[in-house]
Amino acid sequence: MTTDPAGASLDASALRRRVADFVAEHDPATTDQHTFLAARFDAGLAWVHFPEGEGGLGAPRALQPVVDEEFERLGFTPVGREGLVIGLGMAAPTILAFGTPEQRARYLKPLYTGEEIWCQLFSEPGAGSDLAALGTRAVREGDVWTVSGQKVWTSLAHRAQFAILVARTDPDVPKHKGITYFICDMNAEGVDVRALRQITGEAEFNEVYLDDVAIPDSQRVGGEGEGWRVAQTTLMNERVSIGGHPEPREGGLISVAAHLWRERPDVRTPGLHDQLMRLWVAAEAARLTKERLRQQLAIGQPGPEGSAAKYSFSRLNQEISGLELEMLGGEGLTYDDWTFRRPEGVEFSKRAPGFHYLRSKGNSIEGGTTEILRNIIAERVLGLPPEPRTDKDVAFKDLPK
């Protein structure tokens, strides 16, 4: 058990006490959110498992939910954090694990307070599931890298100050070995962000064109050619994001279908009833599974179930939204709005059933396709042998494109 500077051991009750002390000093009712969060960071109560001085106290990761719940109980729930998902969920743990002291000092705090928004420049048109096939080039001259290429599926790029970026720095070695990881200033010259319209009509994502963008070597995260390993940390954190609270029964999209069934006897048929109940059962099973995973994570047994949870969630959303349209019949033939616009996040509940149906198609692609998640489970969990690979030992430049 970690001991805190005052000599008291850092268990749940010690942390609750610290939160209470903090809130006593910084009244949530009268302190503005930015000031409050900055002070919370300085007090080590941002991410308790981070080191002291970097937003944490070196406490066990499992105690973070205790701190969050205590803040909530005492009246502080930060708002407007939706845009921070990549910064908080992916950039922060990666910078903590691989960043230089200067990088940690520079980026972690404004990232936490929400002053600076982050995005992720990973996927490319030619490198989706096979991220290591990425072709964006970074060439070093002295202390500056010059980066050119095209990235895609970048949410938040139009609002972000910074991006985590992977680029190819050595095409003469096998593809996993010639990648380097950078922090990219999104306001730098040569960064061109274009909205990417999706099948729902709107644009949640962007294409980002990089045209001779200069990145100082001080913005490199991890060693040259180490980018693949660094990116694994980022991706692992993407797939394990599980909330701190148990979800209630009949949460998520199943509630929309269940509500429709209850309110509208005219949509009911025997066949649809059976389908609805199958999905209700599947949704409840997925909820309990997620809850079990949350309990495992809380006692420090993280498993690969994160990938499975994401897979189940995407399949459920797709099936439920498909059923929702079937229930509606003629009403399902309509849509609410095809306007090309940038939404604030995904507003499932406010949108038409057709939107539910179309948007959920992305769930099995974004953040790792269903196919890749199943490969991960098969190889990492079940230990099944890999496919024969022809692309692992060949220089990147010699691979078929």
Place this chain on the structure above:
Amino acid sequence: MTTDPAGASLDASALRRRVADFVAEHDPATTDQHTFLAARFDAGLAWVHFPEGEGGLGAPRALQPVVDEEFERLGFTPVGREGLVIGLGMAAPTILAFGTPEQRARYLKPLYTGEEIWCQLFSEPGAGSDLAALGTRAVREGDVWTVSGQKVWTSLAHRAQFAILVARTDPDVPKHKGITYFICDMNAEGVDVRALRQITGEAEFNEVYLDDVAIPDSQRVGGEGEGWRVAQTTLMNERVSIGGHPEPREGGLISVAAHLWRERPDVRTPGLHDQLMRLWVAAEAARLTKERLRQQLAIGQPGPEGSAAKYSFSRLNQEISGLELEMLGGEGLTYDDWTFRRPEGVEFSKRAPGFHYLRSKGNSIEGGTTEILRNIIAERVLGLPPEPRTDKDVAFKDLPK
């Protein structure tokens, strides 16, 4: 169009006439079946597309159903032909295509009349889907081959006089190239047939142990090392066996479930109704697909749909028999008979629902697993690229076992 010796062209009406003439000479009511069939063979009316003197007339294959229907219409339907499925369906076309004149003269006629029963010695415990991995060895000395090994899943072996057999004659070349095809006398010394009990309790199949069995070289079919190509003909004929008659709506196992539903209102629930209707629809779709394939074959456009039909049939049988048990509930907890015995063919209709369920599990394994059938469709029909293969260019003896 082929012309017959009398100068008339061999179209459907000419063939009908020949059948009528034949029946006028050989009254089905008074001629015993063996004599009748022997005469029919000699008249070229066994397989009209086979050459004259070998059971046929060199007519188009598509006209065989015309002949069969005409014989039926005129009062002759042979009985007891179930045991001939391998001889008629697989051995005959292979011997016709690759056999020597002596082999064709010796085997085709008694095979057709039913005097001699055939079985197939192909699969081995270590070579199922990957038939080319077979390990049964045949070593030549002078004009005699000595064969040793173990074969499995051999139906009819306990009743057969002859077998079609593939064995490895050269382990120093890649596996597809060192195989040779033989006719094996099942009464030869060293052939040991043992009943293979299956999950239904009974034994439809056998294991066949070959211990230094002597096969004269005159029993070789095709060249040395050509066995893989010869076997393809056999297997192709196995998968394309489609009957000559249209099937009625609600044929097959769906009729059992439908009958149960109609007769027993107590088994009906809304959910089961939906499942039954889904399967009824699927069964009707499969029936129409098979009928369409039959029509294609009749006008000489054989397609790879044979594999698909087999796949659909196995899946349907499995799902329908599973549903049958669900409908029965408590009655489904029982079975009729676990006695280890040899059945006469598969007596689906006379057996308990549990038997339907268990026996149909074999449908997706026997005659090509579902996985192999899908590979065939993907590669041969859709032209998708093959998997990387590591076993094609290596000498058989050097392959991992």
Place this chain on the structure above:
Amino acid sequence: MSENRLDLLYSEVEEELRASVRSLLEDKSPPESVLARVEDDRVADTALWKELAEIGVAGLPVPEERGGAGASLRESAVVAEELGRSVAPVPFMGSAVLATTALLECGDAAAQDVEALAGGASTGTLAVGFARMPGSGFPDTVRESGGTLHGSVGGVVDALTADLLIVPAVDEQGPGLYVVAASDAAVTPVVSLDLTRPVADVALDGAVGRRIATGADAERAVRRALVTGAALLSAEQLGVAQWALDATVDYAKTRTQFGRPIGSFQAVKHRLADLWISVSQARAVVRSAASAAADLREPGAGAAEAEEAEINASLAQAFVSATAVTAAEEALQLHGGVGFTWEHPLHLFLKRAKSDALALGTADRHRLALSGTVDLPAPTG
């Protein structure tokens, strides 16, 4: 006739018809140009429809003496496949299928209207909601009184471009079928999930209608139009599924990940094999439904043919809806990110597939209807 009914293949004439329709569509309406059109207020391509009409597409099952091609609904089904394969925004379903079938049932009273539609001079539609299930009874939201029609119908397919509306309305004598000039009705577009198939609400406030059928005749005309529509819709769905399969197989052969075409991965292979099997089965089912619909128009067709047409149409809707939706969904998934973008035409097919699955009765409702016809009754109570 029974010979004909069992024929599940395509005739040479049908293959020729397919080739000329496909060639015209590939030339004038490739998916990219359809995608460009959907930003327009009026997505419907009336110029294309005129060209299609010139090669006889508007009046295939209409006798030659009434300005049609004198072919049958089997040929219509081949055209429907090609229109599905290209998601071409033309009023085939509303005008050449629903309206024309209803009018043909009305004999001489509708002769001039049939002729107008069959030649492509006018287009029409049947004023019922596109989701309407064939066996759901005669629509009662429009009433006739004193020679004029009052009421409204929501979600009518191809109404925006129609010149003639064939309106089921209840009058003093019960069910009646009326021809109304679209200019006399208020036709309001609704935002359609299917970008390439506009639907609209039709309001009638004193429009003049010409009665072309009464009572049981009117009922039969509407019912047969919907049954025929369901059969032909399944042909369109087959075309959608075929496009999705073809596009995905092509993509899987060329898209490389992990140093291999993705189509060489066994999981991808098996999914595409499953899809191919499903599309092959759909083809047999669609041919059967089209044949049964065609037989219903043969002289001497009676109750047995009507039942057979309904069984086959419901079977087709119950089976092919899922095939088309699954094909489009699998296509999107196997295309990965690019399939989720607006700029790739794939979403047009997904939206068409899902909308078609709701149109003219969902698979669920068709299974229920079928169960009654084939004596597999739903449990009572």
Place this chain on the structure above:
Amino acid sequence: MSENRLDLLYSEVEEELRASVRSLLEDKSPPESVLARVEDDRVADTALWKELAEIGVAGLPVPEERGGAGASLRESAVVAEELGRSVAPVPFMGSAVLATTALLECGDAAAQDVEALAGGASTGTLAVGFARMPGSGFPDTVRESGGTLHGSVGGVVDALTADLLIVPAVDEQGPGLYVVAASDAAVTPVVSLDLTRPVADVALDGAVGRRIATGADAERAVRRALVTGAALLSAEQLGVAQWALDATVDYAKTRTQFGRPIGSFQAVKHRLADLWISVSQARAVVRSAASAAADLREPGAGAAEAEEAEINASLAQAFVSATAVTAAEEALQLHGGVGFTWEHPLHLFLKRAKSDALALGTADRHRLALSGTVDLPAPTG
């Protein structure tokens, strides 16, 4: 209690219990020896049951003062998993779950019987058909009159080895629950689809019964026994599924075809990944059902806990039945020919999985029951 109810993990105590049960079963009852037993007339392994009883398995949820282990149904569920994983032919379900739960509901009147079963001195079962759905009302095929019981019950699990039969019977006061010595009943084996779980018909022709509950108490005892049985059966099904998954993964790693282990083919991988996901979900569902069943036995449990136990039991039956059946079916398919042979133990698991799916209500009936409880009513009419 709500803390406890939400705990979906295994405690250390539970893991220790699992380890000792598994070790005993691997030692005394590996699948091969179970397979050898099924040729016997009496497949049930009473010697093994005695050994299991010695380590407390017969009376886990029974208070220590009544001869039990003073644990809970959560621990019973862990044992059920292991018994499923080994298809061991012991009367756990009949004696330690169904009979014991019913007896525990009867208080002091059944104290001696509970004690007899909990220690393993006797075994018992609840005389209802094993397929019986928990919410299906009080059984009425046995009647009490003048102190003796008359009637019959078909398909009773573990009746062949039972010493005590707990018999629901209708008497003058309505529902009643009776203890009958099995020697007073005619117990006739039936040929069971599940080779490792004998079922039997029980006929009572004047057997003497000792009444242990009456009226609503008897109804509650039977209902709770069946609900608990459904929850615990799902744990057994989880064990069956886990065995099938493990065996198939092992096989896929070692079986070589086309020069590669079959587990390196992506289609095989994805199917096994799907199975693993399904088994993981089943585990969460089973833990929840076991916890809810355990909570129902806590002091102060009332209608809310009863409803929660029924929801969770139905959820578990609706979900885990399919998991176990699919796992066994996939195992057979991926084992290929060898899985279809009698000599491989796989079929024992397939037969258990399918039979369990029919036992204590099919998934279909549990979905229907659930829909009523969670206010998603079936359509009327």
